[in-house]
Amino acid sequence: MAEKRIRYTEEMVGYDHPTKDDTLNRLTNEEHSSDGTHNIPNTGLKILDTNDSHYLLISPGSDLTGDRTLTIFTGDGSRGIVIGADTNIVITGKVTAPGGSGNVFIGSNAGDDEVGDNKLYIDNSNTATPLIHGDFAGNILTINGDLVVTGSATATPGDGSVSQAKLKSTTQTQSHDIDSGTSYRFTLTGGQYCFLPTAKGESNQIILGNYGTYTGGALLTSYATSIVLSNKHGSAAQFGYVIHRYIQASGEVYWIFILRDKITKVNIGISACADHPCFGSSQDPEAESHMFGDYDQEKYEIIVINPSPEEVLELEKKTTPTKSVVEVIEESYEVDDTIESDWPSIPVTVGLPNDYEEKQMGEMITPIKKIIPKPSYVRTAKLKLKEEI
Numbered sequence: 188m189a190e191k192r193i194r195y196t197e198e199m200v201g202y203d204h205p206t207k208d209d210t211l212n213r214l215t216n217e218e219h220s221s222d223g224t225h226n227i228p229n230t231g232l233k234i235l236d237t238n239d240s241h242y243l244l245i246s247p248g249s250d251l252t253g254d255r256t257l258t259i260f261t262g263d264g265s266r267g268i269v270i271g272a273d274t275n276i277v278i279t280g281k282v283t284a285p286g287g288s289g290n291v292f293i294g295s296n297a298g299d300d301e302v303g304d305n306k307l308y309i310d311n312s313n314t315a316t317p318l319i320h321g322d323f324a325g326n327i328l329t330i331n332g333d334l335v336v337t338g339s340a341t342a343t344p345g346d347g348s349v350s351q352a353k354l355k356s357t358t359q360t361q362s363h364d365i366d367s368g369t370s371y372r373f374t375l376t377g378g379q380y381c382f383l384p385t386a387k388g389e390s391n392q393i394i395l396g397n398y399g400t401y402t403g404g405a406l407l408t409s410y411a412t413s414i415v416l417s418n419k420h421g422s423a424a425q426f427g428y429v430i431h432r433y434i435q436a437s438g439e440v441y442w443i444f445i446l447r448d449k450i451t452k453v454n455i456g457i458s459a460c461a462d463h464p465c466f467g468s469s470q471d472p473e474a475e476s477h478m479f480g481d482y483d484q485e486k487y488e489i490i491v492i493n494p495s496p497e498e499v500l501e502l503e504k505k506t507t508p509t510k511s512v513v514e515v516i517e518e519s520y521e522v523d524d525t526i527e528s529d530w531p532s533i534p535v536t537v538g539l540p541n542d543y544e545e546k547q548m549g550e551m552i553t554p555i556k557k558i559i560p561k562p563s564y565v566r567t568a569k570l571k572l573k574e575e576i
Contacts, residue, residue: 231244232245297313305323306321359458360512362426363457364455365426372480375431376462376464377433377468380435380539389426390420395416414431442464442493443492444477444489444490447522454517464477467537470555477565484564491566492567493528494570521573536555539552540554
């Protein structure tokens with residue numbers, strides 16, 4: 188900034204001199220605009236503190252491509268925007284900063300009594316249960332009220348603990364071709380966390396329970412949850428379908444297992460859900476690497492597909508009260524044998540701790556997580572839409 192003070196070698200000349208420059212009003216002439224605004228050099232504006240001992244310097248932080256306006260509306264009353272040495276950020280109706288550090292308070296007197304660190308309060312009053320409360324250190328956000336979502340929402344749970352009150356449920360859908368006069372056991376993902384399954388058949392020849400020769404295999408030596416469907420048709424194989432809901436605290440990876448004939452490439456069975464087959468039962472991904480009890484490596488192949496959340500949403504959009512995800516896959520999709528996708532490498536939830544039911548509402552639960560090894564006989568792929576004929 189150029190020197191504005193009058194030097195001893197200069198004359199003190201006032202406004203409107205006919206031949207000499209105005210030195211007396213030089214500072215105000217340059218710094219004040221005719222529209223009443225005041226020009227402050229970009230080195231900043233210094234404001235003395237409350238005891239005149241130090242300056243607060245307000246300076247620009249970026250280059251502008253044009254004139255910009257910052258307007259602050261306070262309403263008819265005192266307001267405070269507090270950014271203190273304690274690193275709190277406060278947009279509130281009070282003019283004194285709260286205790287703690289790393290906090291963000293928005294609203295009239297929000298967080299008035301908070302003395303801790305790294306907290307978020309959004310409310311219009313001093314309350315211990317604000318509309319929105321956050322803990323930056325623990326990455327926890329709490330909404331004290333109803334949450335309304337007007338558009339679609341996809342939730343990806345973190346790797347850490349979940350609240351007992353926030354355990355959710357999800358569904359597994361399965362299909363399997365059942366030979367005439369035989370039965371098939373569907374093993375249900377979720378194990379001890381399962382609700383009662385529902386089932387249907389390709390025709391009324393599919394019935395619940397054993398019939399004829401049971402081909403579902405012997406029960407495992409560890410606990411398993413299952414349902415048996417039978418085909419009483421005299422000559423034709425027919426599909427049976429099962430849907431069940433189970434408690435879930437996971438969903439890191441969506442799993443589609445397809446049992447397919449090696450020669451004809453015809454689908455024999457499909458399972459689709461947001462958890463690995465060992466979830467909720469043995470919790471051992473090597474002992475329960477799939478859900479197909481009749482798997483014969485000589486005749487069949489197992490293909491695993493892990494669709495993205497967006498691809499899962501597209502599948503679910505095509506379901507109806509009478510058509511499940513596996514039926515959508517059978518009807519509209521086929522395996523893309525030209526693509527071998529990556530096997531999931533992140534730890535996924537295989538169960539909940541034994542004491543999860545003893546937890547009080549709001550208490551944290553740490554799910555049991557494991558990395559799922561890829562079986563040597565399993566192939567990964569992608570789904571693609573069937574070509575219209």
